[in-house]
Amino acid sequence: EAQVTQNPRYLITVTGKKLTVTCSQNMNHEYMSWYRQDPGLGLRQIYYSMNVEVTDKGDVPEGYKVSRKEKRNFPLILESPSPNQTSLYFCASSLGTPNEQFFGPGTRLTVL
Amino acid sequence: SQQGEEDPQALSIQEGENATMNCSYKTSINNLQWYRQNSGRGLVHLILIRSNEREKHSGRLRVTLDTSKKSSSLLITASRAADTASYFCATQQVGSEKLVFGKGMKLTVNP
Numbered sequence: 001e002a003q004v005t006q007n008p009r010y011l012i013t014v015t016g017k018k019l020t021v022t023c024s025q026n027m028n029h030e031y032m033s034w035y036r037q038d039p040g041l042g043l044r045q046i047y048y049s050m051n052v053e054v055t056d057k058g059d060v061p062e063g064y065k066v067s068r069k070e071k072r073n074f075p076l077i078l079e080s081p082s083p084n085q086t087s088l089y090f091c092a093s094s095l096g097t098p099n100e101q102f103f104g105p106g107t108r109l110t111v112l
Numbered sequence: 113s114q115q116g117e118e119d120p121q122a123l124s125i126q127e128g129e130n131a132t133m134n135c136s137y138k139t140s141i142n143n144l145q146w147y148r149q150n151s152g153r154g155l156v157h158l159i160l161i162r163s164n165e166r167e168k169h170s171g172r173l174r175v176t177l178d179t180s181k182k183s184s185s186l187l188i189t190a191s192r193a194a195d196t197a198s199y200f201c202a203t204q205q206v207g208s209e210k211l212v213f214g215k216g217m218k219l220t221v222n223p
Contacts, residue, residue, distance in 0.1 A: 004154075033211065042200060042215035043155070050209060058210055090154060098204050098211035100145070103154035 002027045004104035006091050012110045013081060021076045021107050023091030031094045032074040033058070033101070034066065036087040043090065048098070049074055081111040116144075116201040116214030124220040131188040133217055135201030136181075142204045144177055146186050149198045149216070158186075158199075163206075191221045 004025045013019055025032065033048040035058075045058030049068040063085055065077040074093075078085060088108050092101040119134045135144065143162045147155040161168045161177045161184065168175045174187040188195055202213045 031209075035213070040215065043202075043213035045210055045212065048209060048211075056209065059212070088152065092155075097142075097209055099143070100157040100160060101147075101155070101202075101211065103156070105154050106152065 002102070004091055004093055004102050006089075006104040006107050008107060009105060010108050012112065014112050015082055016080050019078050019081060019109075021078075021089060021091075021109070023074045023076065023104060024072050025074075025091075025093040025102070026072065027093060027095075027102065028071065029093035029095055029102070030071070031096060031098055032068065033092050033098070034064070034074070034076045035090045035092065036060065036085075037090060037106075038087050046076070046089075050097075081109075083111050085109065086111050116203050116212065118199065118201055118214045118217040120217060121215075122218045122220075124222065125191060127191060127193055127221055127223050129191055129221075131191050131195070131219055131221070133186045133188075133199055133201075133219070135184045135186070135214060137184075137201075137203050138182065140206040141179075142206055144175075144184050145202045145204075145211075146173075146175060146184075147200045147202060147213075149200065151197075155200065188219075191219075193221050193223045195219060195221045 034046040035043040047066040049055045091104040145160045146158040149155045198216045200216045
């Protein structure tokens, strides 16, 4: 089944404790992206990747890192999480440029 | 920066009625996409319209694009309770590989 998977689905952590949210797709998509969703703000793009070893900042990259060492994986790293990074995070992928995006189920992160 | 803005922000209709949602954007685009989200779940792609297209259909969905007014509309005909969801427009701006979403609008279809 074609899908985008994210882990963990739910995470409660404390300020400053490094964490990684994994994202994997099995559709051989070149384009992968991370978004955060906050009430009243819609979805905002954090980082995106056009292909392996090619990543670029979205609209809200501060406090986040990503890597794209393999085509299928695109982890999101929070080196020192802060409470303002409490949010619902989505990973998505698509063929080529940002066409039809396939979204993962989301990761609900709470930073205390 | 938020590119697309959906209007209205919330819409409540009866089953069987048509629902129209509008999206306005600010800069030139390559394409505009509409997505649906059910209650905090992942978004589902509905339809993509390119900047050189004016109208597209997919089942009960009809999308129009007016690049001179920088606006798009999504029409859902013969709505069903299952259409209750949040709807987002997203744009890919010319010269960028980013995808910029609007804040979304909530559609409620009452049985």
